[in-house]
Amino acid sequence: MQIAILGGSGFVGQHLLPILHSQGHGLRVLSRRPERHRELKLLPGLELWPVDVHDEAALTDSLCDCQVAINLVGILNESGHAGRGFRRVHVDLPAKLARACLGAQVGRVLHLSAAGADARQGASLYLRTKGEGEQQLRVNGADRLAITIFRPSVIFGPGDQFLNRLARLLHWAPGIFPLPCAQARMQPVFVGDVGLALAAALTQPETIGQRYCLGGPRIYTLLELARLTAEVAGIKRLVLPAPDPLARLQAAIMEYFPGKPFSRDNYRSAQVANVCETNALETVFGLAPRSVEAQLPLYIGHPKSWAERRRLT
C-alpha cells in the first residue's frame, strides 16, 4: 500500500515509519519543513514531500496515488490567541484531511487522538479540540472513509517529550523538586507499541469505524514516574508533590518559558485520569505492552551523557 503520513517527521512517526517500511508499504511523509528531516530518507524509497497540510488543495494533491492516510499531527501547547492553534491543528485539519481523502480517493484513514479527548466536557482546550477533531473527521468523511481512531495515553520512548523533559527539569532543579499535578494518573504507552498497533490496524478490517484507547501495562501517578525517572537517570533530587496553588502558579509561569514545559492548559488536562478503560493494545491487537521500567533505562541516560550525545549528533 502507498501511505501518506501527516506529521510523520515527529516522535511517533519516527518510530512508525520503519515498522510500516519493514512491512513493504510505500511511504510518503508530508512535512512543512522537509529539509529538517532528511534523515528520514535513510529508509529506502521513502518520499519526503514539502506540504503545508493546512492548505486543503495542496493536501489533496499530496495524497494522489495513496490508499491510506495516517494523521500524526498534534500539538500539546499553542502560541498566540487561546484556542486558535489547537482548533487549527486538532479540529480544522482532520476536517480538511477527510475532504482531501475523498477528493483524492484515499479510502482508509488512521488518526491519532488522545486518551480523555472529549468535545463537550474535555477538561482542557487540548482535550476538547482533540475530541472535536474526531467528530470532524467522521462528519466530513461522510461514511465514505474507513476511519480508525487511536487514543493513546501519554507516549514514551526514545526521543519522547515526556520523560526526557521530566528528566531535564529534575536535573535543573536545585535539591528539591516540587512536582505540579503529582497525583495525576496516567498509563504510559511505549511508542513502538503504538506503531505496531497502527500498522496492525491496516491489516485488520474489523478495526474500521472503531476508536481504541492504547495504554501501557500499568497506571502510575506522575509522582511515581518522576521518582522512577530520577532514579534511572541517576539524578539525586527530593521529588515532592507541589501544593495545588503552587502547581497553578508553576503552570502560569512556565507557559512563558521557551518550549512551554508546562502550561495552564496542561494543568487542566492533568486533572482527568489519562488512562484506558479497555486497553486495545492487548484486547484488539494482542500485544503485550512494554513497560516504563524495561524501556526507560535503554534511552534516558545520566545527565552527563546528554551533552556527550548532543556533541555526537
Ligand SMILES: NC(=O)c1ccc[n+]([C@@H]2O[C@H](COP(=O)([O-])OP(=O)(O)OC[C@H]3O[C@@H](n4cnc5c(N)ncnc54)[C@H](OP(=O)(O)O)[C@@H]3O)[C@@H](O)[C@H]2O)c1
Ligand atoms: N506524544 C505523546 O505523548 C502523545 C500522547 C497522546 C496523543 N498524541 C498524539 O499523537 C500524535 C503524534 O504525536 P507526536 O508526539 O509524534 O507529535 P509531534 O512529534 O509533536 O508532532 C508531529 C508532527 O506534526 C507536525 N506539526 C506540528 N505542529 C504542527 C502544526 N502547527 N501544523 C502542522 N503540522 C504540525 C510536525 O511535522 P512537520 O514539522 O514535519 O510538518 C511534527 O513533526 C499527535 O496527534 C499527538 O497529539 C501524542
